[in-house]
Amino acid sequence: MKASVILAHPYQQSLNHAFFHRICATLCAKSVTVFGHDLYKENFNPLLTAEELEKKKSSDKLVIQYVGELLDSNVLFFIHPNWWGQPPAILTGYINRVIRAPYAFEFPPGDKGVGIPTGKLTDKYGVVINTSNTEKTREETVFNDPLEHIWMKCILEYCGISKHYRKTFRIVANSTLEERLQWLDEVEDIVVNSINCCDGGGV
Numbered sequence: 001m002k003a004s005v006i007l008a009h010p011y012q013q014s015l016n017h018a019f020f021h022r023i024c025a026t027l028c029a030k031s032v033t034v035f036g037h038d039l040y041k042e043n044f045n046p047l048l049t050a051e052e053l054e055k056k057k058s059s060d061k062l063v064i065q066y067v068g069e070l071l072d073s074n075v076l077f078f079i080h081p082n083w084w085g086q087p088p089a090i091l092t093g094y095i096n097r098v099i100r101a102p103y104a105f106e107f108p109p110g111d112k113g114v115g116i117p118t119g120k121l122t123d124k125y126g127v128v129i130n131t132s133n134t135e136k137t138r139e140e141t142v143f144n145d146p147l148e149h150i151w152m153k154c155i156l157e158y159c160g161i162s163k164h165y166r167k168t169f170r171i172v173a174n175s176t177l178e179e180r181l182q183w184l185d186e187v188e189d190i191v192v193n194s195i196n197c198c199d200g201g202g203v
């Protein structure tokens with residue numbers, strides 16, 4: 001089994017980094033091959049240029065590597081904070097440049113992009129781990145939880161990933177050390193469940 005683990009957070013001491021390291025360690029302990037990437041540390045360039053937009057294949061070595069690993073992975077983990085109801089820009093850049101046609105989805109011949117595409121990541125399980133400073137009811141009623149729609153509908157299901165799981169850890173700003181340690185254990189359980197799900201079990 002193989003897993004891509006993608007982290008978008010600039011601060012090395014962040015809770016998001018702690019989640020990233022725990023996820024990678026848990027996967028390794030379960031003998032899963034891990035393609036772990038800290039996008040900031042790897043200096044990923046998030047800009048999709050006009051030249052790359054026209055081409056089907058990027059000439060950026062990092063993009064080529066990420067695409068290859070994405071297609072090779074059975075399970076995909078995305079870890080990031082809620083920033084204005086969106087992923088940080090560096091991860092939006094990853095989505096634009098890596099999770100793209102013709103690898104992740106494709107329109108039928110003759111369709112210029114107006115119809116319903118065929119998702120091509122149907123064999124994968126998607127996991128999104130978020131952190132937030134907004135109370136759950138306020139996030140859902142006032143803001144409509146934009147990250148739920150972005151990830152589940154606009155990205156994962158669009159690309160054919162029907163099996164997915166998302167968890168938001170909150171409220172980070174007020175959290176105690178005990179709570180954070182408990183959240184790390186919870187993340188470990190999520191990893192184990194996702195492996196079982198890929199093996200044919202369920203979450």
Ligand SMILES: Cc1cc2nc3c(=O)[nH]c(=O)nc-3n(C[C@H](O)[C@H](O)[C@H](O)COP(=O)(O)O)c2cc1C
Pocket residue numbers: 009014015016017081082083084085086130131132133134172173
């Ligand atoms: C640019 C920016 C935008 C943010 N926007 C939101 C937001 O829309 N909703 C929210 O709950 N928290 C927001 N936050 C707070 C972060 O979600 C919070 O700092 C983070 O989840 C904490 O995780 P960490 O300890 O790993 O940094 C924002 C923080 C920054 C820096």
